[in-house]
Amino acid sequence: MLKTPVIVLNVKTYAEATGNSALEIAVTMDKIAKETGAGMAIAVQATDITTCAEKVHIPVFAEHIDPITPGSHTGWTLPEAVKAAGAVGTLINHSEHRLKLADIDVCITRAKKLGLDHIICSNNVSTSKAIAAFSPNFVAVEPPELIGGDISVTSADPDIVSNSVSAVKNIDNNVKVLCGAGVKNGKDVAKAIELGAEGVLLASGVVKAKDKESVLRDLASCL
Amino acid sequence: MLKTPVIVLNVKTYAEATGNSALEIAVTMDKIAKETGAGMAIAVQATDITTCAEKVHIPVFAEHIDPITPGSHTGWTLPEAVKAAGAVGTLINHSEHRLKLADIDVCITRAKKLGLDHIICSNNVSTSKAIAAFSPNFVAVEPPELIGGDISVTSADPDIVSNSVSAVKNIDNNVKVLCGAGVKNGKDVAKAIELGAEGVLLASGVVKAKDKESVLRDLASCL
Amino acid sequence: MLKTPVIVLNVKTYAEATGNSALEIAVTMDKIAKETGAGMAIAVQATDITTCAEKVHIPVFAEHIDPITPGSHTGWTLPEAVKAAGAVGTLINHSEHRLKLADIDVCITRAKKLGLDHIICSNNVSTSKAIAAFSPNFVAVEPPELIGGDISVTSADPDIVSNSVSAVKNIDNNVKVLCGAGVKNGKDVAKAIELGAEGVLLASGVVKAKDKESVLRDLASCL
Amino acid sequence: MLKTPVIVLNVKTYAEATGNSALEIAVTMDKIAKETGAGMAIAVQATDITTCAEKVHIPVFAEHIDPITPGSHTGWTLPEAVKAAGAVGTLINHSEHRLKLADIDVCITRAKKLGLDHIICSNNVSTSKAIAAFSPNFVAVEPPELIGGDISVTSADPDIVSNSVSAVKNIDNNVKVLCGAGVKNGKDVAKAIELGAEGVLLASGVVKAKDKESVLRDLASCL
Numbered sequence: 001m002l003k004t005p006v007i008v009l010n011v012k013t014y015a016e017a018t019g020n021s022a023l024e025i026a027v028t029m030d031k032i033a034k035e036t037g038a039g040m041a042i043a044v045q046a047t048d049i050t051t052c053a054e055k056v057h058i059p060v061f062a063e064h065i066d067p068i069t070p071g072s073h074t075g076w077t078l079p080e081a082v083k084a085a086g087a088v089g090t091l092i093n094h095s096e097h098r099l100k101l102a103d104i105d106v107c108i109t110r111a112k113k114l115g116l117d118h119i120i121c122s123n124n125v126s127t128s129k130a131i132a133a134f135s136p137n138f139v140a141v142e143p144p145e146l147i148g149g150d151i152s153v154t155s156a157d158p159d160i161v162s163n164s165v166s167a168v169k170n171i172d173n174n175v176k177v178l179c180g181a182g183v184k185n186g187k188d189v190a191k192a193i194e195l196g197a198e199g200v201l202l203a204s205g206v207v208k209a210k211d212k213e214s215v216l217r218d219l220a221s222c223l
Numbered sequence: 224m225l226k227t228p229v230i231v232l233n234v235k236t237y238a239e240a241t242g243n244s245a246l247e248i249a250v251t252m253d254k255i256a257k258e259t260g261a262g263m264a265i266a267v268q269a270t271d272i273t274t275c276a277e278k279v280h281i282p283v284f285a286e287h288i289d290p291i292t293p294g295s296h297t298g299w300t301l302p303e304a305v306k307a308a309g310a311v312g313t314l315i316n317h318s319e320h321r322l323k324l325a326d327i328d329v330c331i332t333r334a335k336k337l338g339l340d341h342i343i344c345s346n347n348v349s350t351s352k353a354i355a356a357f358s359p360n361f362v363a364v365e366p367p368e369l370i371g372g373d374i375s376v377t378s379a380d381p382d383i384v385s386n387s388v389s390a391v392k393n394i395d396n397n398v399k400v401l402c403g404a405g406v407k408n409g410k411d412v413a414k415a416i417e418l419g420a421e422g423v424l425l426a427s428g429v430v431k432a433k434d435k436e437s438v439l440r441d442l443a444s445c446l
Numbered sequence: 447m448l449k450t451p452v453i454v455l456n457v458k459t460y461a462e463a464t465g466n467s468a469l470e471i472a473v474t475m476d477k478i479a480k481e482t483g484a485g486m487a488i489a490v491q492a493t494d495i496t497t498c499a500e501k502v503h504i505p506v507f508a509e510h511i512d513p514i515t516p517g518s519h520t521g522w523t524l525p526e527a528v529k530a531a532g533a534v535g536t537l538i539n540h541s542e543h544r545l546k547l548a549d550i551d552v553c554i555t556r557a558k559k560l561g562l563d564h565i566i567c568s569n570n571v572s573t574s575k576a577i578a579a580f581s582p583n584f585v586a587v588e589p590p591e592l593i594g595g596d597i598s599v600t601s602a603d604p605d606i607v608s609n610s611v612s613a614v615k616n617i618d619n620n621v622k623v624l625c626g627a628g629v630k631n632g633k634d635v636a637k638a639i640e641l642g643a644e645g646v647l648l649a650s651g652v653v654k655a656k657d658k659e660s661v662l663r664d665l666a667s668c669l
Numbered sequence: 670m671l672k673t674p675v676i677v678l679n680v681k682t683y684a685e686a687t688g689n690s691a692l693e694i695a696v697t698m699d700k701i702a703k704e705t706g707a708g709m710a711i712a713v714q715a716t717d718i719t720t721c722a723e724k725v726h727i728p729v730f731a732e733h734i735d736p737i738t739p740g741s742h743t744g745w746t747l748p749e750a751v752k753a754a755g756a757v758g759t760l761i762n763h764s765e766h767r768l769k770l771a772d773i774d775v776c777i778t779r780a781k782k783l784g785l786d787h788i789i790c791s792n793n794v795s796t797s798k799a800i801a802a803f804s805p806n807f808v809a810v811e812p813p814e815l816i817g818g819d820i821s822v823t824s825a826d827p828d829i830v831s832n833s834v835s836a837v838k839n840i841d842n843n844v845k846v847l848c849g850a851g852v853k854n855g856k857d858v859a860k861a862i863e864l865g866a867e868g869v870l871l872a873s874g875v876v877k878a879k880d881k882e883s884v885l886r887d888l889a890s891c892l
Contacts, residue, residue: 010297012295012296012297013293013294013295013296013297013299013301014294014295015293015294018293018301018304019307019308020307045300045301045304046269046270046300047270047272047273047304047305047308048273048304048308049270050270062298063297064297064298064299068236070241071235071237071238072319072370072371072426072427073235073320074233074235074286074287074317074318075269075300075314075317075319075320076236077269077298078236078241078268080241081242081268081271082270084242084243084270091297093770094298096295096296096297096299097297097298098771098772099769099770100768100770101762101767101768101770101773101796102767102792102796103767105792105793105795105796105799123771123774124774126774126803127774129802130770130774130799130802130803131770131799132802133798133799133801133802133840134795134799147295171802171840203295203297204295321547321549323544323545323546323547324539324544324545324546324547324550324568324576324577325573328572346551349551349579349580350547350551353576353577353579353580354576355579356572356576356579394617458741458742458743459737459739459741459742459747460739460741461749464750466753489743491715491747491750492714492715492716492744492746493715493716493718493719493746493750493753494719495716496716496717496719508744509743510744510745514682516683516687517682517683517684518681518765518816518872518873519681519682519765520679520681520682520732520760520764520765520872521715521731521733521760521763521765522733522765523714523715523716523744524682524687526687527687527714527716528716530688530689531688531717537743541743542741542742542743542744542745543743543744543745649741650741
């Protein structure tokens with residue numbers, strides 16, 4: 001399982017993080033992780049898993065898996081396929097890719113069976129609590145209205161983080177909580193950890209930055 | 224654009240066609256295509272595009288693209304990403320991955336803009352005709368009830384093929400028609416072409432065969 | 447089939463058009479239609495069909511049907527059910543309720559079989575043309591970005607109306623075209639008809655108006 | 670809230686339970702409930718709520734609500750609309766109409782705010798537990814593979830009922846549990862209650878029965 005505290009970068013489908021550009025970011029994170037010892041992971045598009053997983057030592061995640069087993073499912077994301085490509089984990093139920101409740105259950109069961117680490121995204125305290133009932137590795141709470149914005153969830157709505165932590169731990173003390181949405185710098189990371197989270201999930205704060213490396217170094221410095 | 228007549232193999236998410244197994248099939252097709260001059264293409268899972276595209280000369284297709292542009296679309300399939308990975312084309316609206324009408328329109332527009340070859344799947348004469356209105360490269364008609372079955376569409380329902388061809392050509396004479404569902408051998412390919420199709424789309428007939436190479440050689444021999 | 451030219455009001459799920467408020471609007475339209483002879487129809491929520499159909503003579507439409515036959519489909523909208531409730535027609539594929547291509551095909555087939563009048567919504571010239579291939583009663587073109595806005599499609603993008611009319615008639619001359627999005631007054635109706643449409647589909651322009659009756663009278667006066 | 674123990678009949682979109690036929694079943698249940706004092710409720714199609722709610726005293730439920738507030742949502746099921754039509758409650762997340770996790774959260778919140786009783790369907794112990802985290806009125810556990818079948822969940826998989834009861838009560842002792850799938854007679858009802866459920870949710874066992882009244886009387890006799 002991911003070493004915590006951890007910074008998980010989700011590169012989404014940004015132009016700045018597709019193909020070679022995804023690999024460049026992964027390589028930068030790998031370098032910083034090696035130098036600083038900070039816990040770091042990167043979630044990339046399915047098409048970029050093989051190349052990233054070959055070239056870096058930090059954990060490479062898929063951004064999504066579908067609730068399927070091998071068979072006739074043209075164009076869907078098979079958990080076995082992301083594992084074969086080199087992913088060691090996956091995001092599930094990201095705010096931009098929400099799943100039906102029964103499908104979250106299937107995805108978590110499949111990830112556990114295949115030994116894929118899994119971060120299940122939630123949008124508030126109630127859904128964090130519901131997800132904890134499945135005993136996943138991680139719940140990552142991200143208020144959708146703050147995703148991609150300028151204010152970190154840790155400043156805009158610190159209670160959603162601390163309340164998610166206590167609600168989740170109340171259901172299953174082994175489940176770890178990450179937080180995300182608007183996270184941009186080391187200060188946000190430090191606050192996240194102070195609120196009880198064991199790391200952050202972020203995207204645009206790094207991917208859209210002019211100097212990705214210095215943002216990543218700042219984030220890592222506050223773990 | 225794909226050279227026709229053509230055999231397009233969709234490997235779906237079969238265990239027998241994930242990771243290295245997908246690559247093995249692609250390499251076999253590549254060898255046969257080179258030896259025989261037959262038109263062949265393979266559609267693989269997003270995770271397998273890079274490796275297949277690096278190793279073979281036949282066209283590698285994605286099995287699906289989503290109707291998106293670069294941006295915040297965690298876990299969806301970006302047309303630019305499958306192109307960057309080496310795909311030269313894509314299936315769209317496969318029976319196992321149907322899209323909303325407006326999204327088919329967007330996917331075709333995006334594929335054209337990026338220079339991705341595109342095969343739009345339909346399920347009957349009416350939907351073949353509707354899809355032709357978008358002037359795609361290919362329409363592939365596949366009656367869902369025959370997919371994965373033992374009887375080829377060319378025997379079970381030859382009219383759906385010939386009527387799709389005439390309906391499509393009536394709307395736009397430049398659109399080429401493929402057919403699929405239950406296609407398993409060279410005789411089926413020959414019949415498809417006799418019915419006016421310019422090739423076949425198939426999956427289990429090859430992927431589930433014990434001796435994939437001899438099935439592929441038989442298919443190629445009747446183009 | 448709807449008498450044309452026609453004004454079709456879609457009351458959506460507005461608070462101002464739920465339950466008794468939907469009935470009040472239907473009664474007002476009924477009165478104006480009787481007095482002026484204008485062609486008018488109202489599409490209401492499934493829950494309001496029975497009451498409206500009992501009380502008014504103008505055609506009452508459903509806002510949507512699902513691509514199902516009677517059976518195990520908890521909570522979906524059965525075409526037979528809207529007909530039993532008194533609807534004589536239905537909208538299909540509204541911009542706020544888009545359907546998969548194959549499902550539009552099923553919905554149209556089911557509507558035809560049950561004798562339900564049907565208006566299929568499209569979002570541009572290409573999708574209008576594709577829908578025409580199914581030979582429905584009506585195609586209603588509505589650019590989504592103008593829906594609910596202040597500028598009528600007939601002013602903001604008259605070409606989308608006239609080009610949809612010619613594209614649709616080219617495929618099937620019997621299919622009638624409506625247009626919508628931002629339509630608010632009689633002038634917009636007159637322009638729609640001048641552009642070749644046989645009526646308009648509108649919603650907020652009436653439902654959100656302080657004086658619904660005078661807006662409706664103005665619309666009717668320009669048919 | 671529903672008086673328990675309770676028999677909740679979901680009439681789905683069966684031909685035998687559309688329009689007048691839905692009303693006839695509701696009237697029969699109403700008569701039996703009055704005579705026997707048994708707790709009974711009926712969930713009907715949106716189109717049939719008004720008529721049923723006017724004519725019977727037993728609680729009338731919607732089969733589904735969508736996670737929306739009043740506004741521009743053409744053809745979706747507005748919670749306010751089912752309430753205005755006379756429903757006092759609703760099913761949510763039925764196996765034939767599954768919702769995204771975040772949408773279940775919204776639907777429950779909306780139902781609570783409007784004072785609509787709500788039964789959230791689950792498919793196994795894990796999802797029952799997750800749903801309990803939202804503190805709904807009821808969780809109804811129904812293994813999808815047994816729905817519509819000949820063997821009652823209470824015989825085929827009694828553990829799923831008793832384990833759901835304990836998992837749910839562990840999360841929130843106020844949440845009541847129903848069970849369903851294959852329930853057909855009074856013996857099944859008695860067993861459900863013995864397993865800790867406070868009632869049953871059923872459909873085809875009544876709707877498809879030749880003599881609906883005697884099946885309903887048998888069910889009621891074992892509450």
